[in-house]
Amino acid sequence: MNTLLLDSNDVDEYATLPAVIDAVEDAFAAFERGTTQMPAKSYIDLPQYNGDFRSMPAYLDAGDWDAAGLKWVNVHPNNPTDHDLPTVIGTMIYSDPETAFPLAIMDGTSLTMKRTGAAAAVATDYLAREDATSLGIVGAGVQSYTQLRAISEVRQIETVIVSDQDDERATRLVETFDAEFDIRTGSITEAGHCDVLSTVTPVDDPIISREDVGEQTHINAIGADAEGKHELADSLLEAARIVIDDHEQCTxxxxxxxxxxxxxxxxxxxxxxxxxxxxxSIEGRTEATGVTVFDSTGLAIQDVAAAHVVYENARGTGSGYEFGLLNSA
Structure with a gap:
C-alpha cells in the first residue's frame, strides 16, 4: 500500500467546492454531536525567524465516513521578500483512522482556502436571506476568490462589489470574474450593503461600522486570526445575531x-x-432577523473533511505521486 503525494494543483482540482461544502457541513454537525476529537491548536513560536509553526490535528466521525489528519502550517511574514516563498505554507497528513496508515500527504495551503470558503458557504446557507443575490467582499487577497466561488454555490449571486485599499489587487479580482458576475469595485459601505458580506482583511482595528452594512446583511468575518485582531466595530457586533465556529478559538x-x-x-x-x-438545535435566519455575523476561525475538522474529499476524488485516477513511505507497506 502506497501513500499518495498531492500538490497544490491536485488539491485545487479534487477539492470540488460542492463536495467540500457538504463535508464541512458534516464536520460541523459531528462537532456538535460530540463525535470529533480536536485538541487545541499548538504553537511553536520562532521570534528569531519572525515566524511560527502551528499544529492542527483532528478526527471526525460523520456517520457515513470517518477521517483523521494533521495540518502543519506556518506564518513567516519575511518569506516573500527574503526567501521568495509564501508567508503561509501548509502541509496536510491524511491518515486511515483504523490503521493509522498515512493515505496521503497533500498541500495544505490550497486545502485551507477551500475549506475556509466552504465554511462561509455553510454559514451563508443558514444565515443569509434565501433570495440573496449580491455579495460584498472587503479585502481582495487570495481568500476572496474562494469566498466568491463557494458562496455562489449556495446563493444565486449576480452582483459583486469588491473593496480593497489596493486598487490593483481589487481590479485583478474584478477582471477574473468579469465574465461570470456583474462585478465592480466600490467602497466598504457599498460592499456592506450587499445581501452577503465577506471580510477577509488582516487589520487589527475595525474598518466596518454598523452604518456600513444593510439591515439584513449576513457577514462572514474571516480575517481575524490572532488575538487583538478584528474587522467589525463593537456597535455592529452588538446589533448582530452572532454565530461562531468554536467558543474557545473565537473568544x-x-x-x-x-x-x-x-x-x-x-x-x-x-x-x-x-x-x-x-x-x-437553534434557528438561523427568520423574517425578523437583522444583521447576522459568522465568526470563522477555522477548525482542524474542516481540514480533515476537505482532505477526505480530495483523497476520495484523487485516488485511483493516476494523479499525484504514489510512494512507499513505509518500507513494509
Missing amino acids: HSGEINVPYSEGVITDTDIHGEIGELVVG
Whole structure:
C-alpha cells in the first residue's frame, strides 16, 4: 500500500467546492454531536525567524465516513521578500483512522482556502436571506476568490462589489470574474450593503461600522486570526445575531476576541455555534432577523473533511505521486 503525494494543483482540482461544502457541513454537525476529537491548536513560536509553526490535528466521525489528519502550517511574514516563498505554507497528513496508515500527504495551503470558503458557504446557507443575490467582499487577497466561488454555490449571486485599499489587487479580482458576475469595485459601505458580506482583511482595528452594512446583511468575518485582531466595530457586533465556529478559538483569536475580552460582548450575546444550526438545535435566519455575523476561525475538522474529499476524488485516477513511505507497506 502506497501513500499518495498531492500538490497544490491536485488539491485545487479534487477539492470540488460542492463536495467540500457538504463535508464541512458534516464536520460541523459531528462537532456538535460530540463525535470529533480536536485538541487545541499548538504553537511553536520562532521570534528569531519572525515566524511560527502551528499544529492542527483532528478526527471526525460523520456517520457515513470517518477521517483523521494533521495540518502543519506556518506564518513567516519575511518569506516573500527574503526567501521568495509564501508567508503561509501548509502541509496536510491524511491518515486511515483504523490503521493509522498515512493515505496521503497533500498541500495544505490550497486545502485551507477551500475549506475556509466552504465554511462561509455553510454559514451563508443558514444565515443569509434565501433570495440573496449580491455579495460584498472587503479585502481582495487570495481568500476572496474562494469566498466568491463557494458562496455562489449556495446563493444565486449576480452582483459583486469588491473593496480593497489596493486598487490593483481589487481590479485583478474584478477582471477574473468579469465574465461570470456583474462585478465592480466600490467602497466598504457599498460592499456592506450587499445581501452577503465577506471580510477577509488582516487589520487589527475595525474598518466596518454598523452604518456600513444593510439591515439584513449576513457577514462572514474571516480575517481575524490572532488575538487583538478584528474587522467589525463593537456597535455592529452588538446589533448582530452572532454565530461562531468554536467558543474557545473565537473568544481567543476570532472576530469577537477583543470585545469579548473587554466585556463588551459576553456569552449571552452569542447566538450559538454553527454546528447547532446544522443539527437544528437553534434557528438561523427568520423574517425578523437583522444583521447576522459568522465568526470563522477555522477548525482542524474542516481540514480533515476537505482532505477526505480530495483523497476520495484523487485516488485511483493516476494523479499525484504514489510512494512507499513505509518500507513494509
